[in-house]
Amino acid sequence: MLSLDLGDAVVHVGEELARSWAVPLHELFERAARNVAEHTPVESSHTEPLPGARLVTLYGSRNTVSSHVLSLGRHLPADATRGALVVVPARHMLVFHVIRDAAMLDAVRALRLLAEMMYAREPGPISRSIYWYHAGKLELVRLKQVGGVAALAGPHALVTIATRLSRR
Numbered sequence: 001m002l003s004l005d006l007g008d009a010v011v012h013v014g015e016e017l018a019r020s021w022a023v024p025l026h027e028l029f030e031r032a033a034r035n036v037a038e039h040t041p042v043e044s045s046h047t048e049p050l051p052g053a054r055l056v057t058l059y060g061s062r063n064t065v066s067s068h069v070l071s072l073g074r075h076l077p078a079d080a081t082r083g084a085l086v087v088v089p090a091r092h093m094l095v096f097h098v099i100r101d102a103a104m105l106d107a108v109r110a111l112r113l114l115a116e117m118m119y120a121r122e123p124g125p126i127s128r129s130i131y132w133y134h135a136g137k138l139e140l141v142r143l144k145q146v147g148g149v150a151a152l153a154g155p156h157a158l159v160t161i162a163t164r165l166s167r168r
Contacts, residue, residue, distance in 0.1 A: 002032055003064070010063050033070040040064045044075075049110045052103025059093040066091045066126055072133045082161055083134030085141065087115035091124030096133070102166040105152070112143070112150055132158050 082099035097107035142154035
């Protein structure tokens, strides 16, 4: 969804209006992501709700803070070669965990609970889902219940990474 931040209001741009600008939609989205990255300030905080499950929260007062998820790579360290798990529970925040080791499984549990809680509590709820950010794109993380505990079910490449990391 494209939006115009007018300072005192945010106006959503419909597809018809966007097409009237004679700029390809993919280019409009690229410009919008670049504008958010450059003009929407964020602060960060770090927590570790479970050993090794280090979470980084990006937050701010602007309604477009959550759009930083589109350029999350700018916020990741250079060694984040496996990407990050991320939740976007509300418009003023996003929370991510850089995938480095088997602690990613604990991070999934922590992110799931956090997303549920913040989605229900914060203004401007967006999503309860967990996403995998890698190679500049987002993929929905699928979970399944195994013995009453949430476990990764997909995407397949992420399950493979988790399996390899848990064997180390």
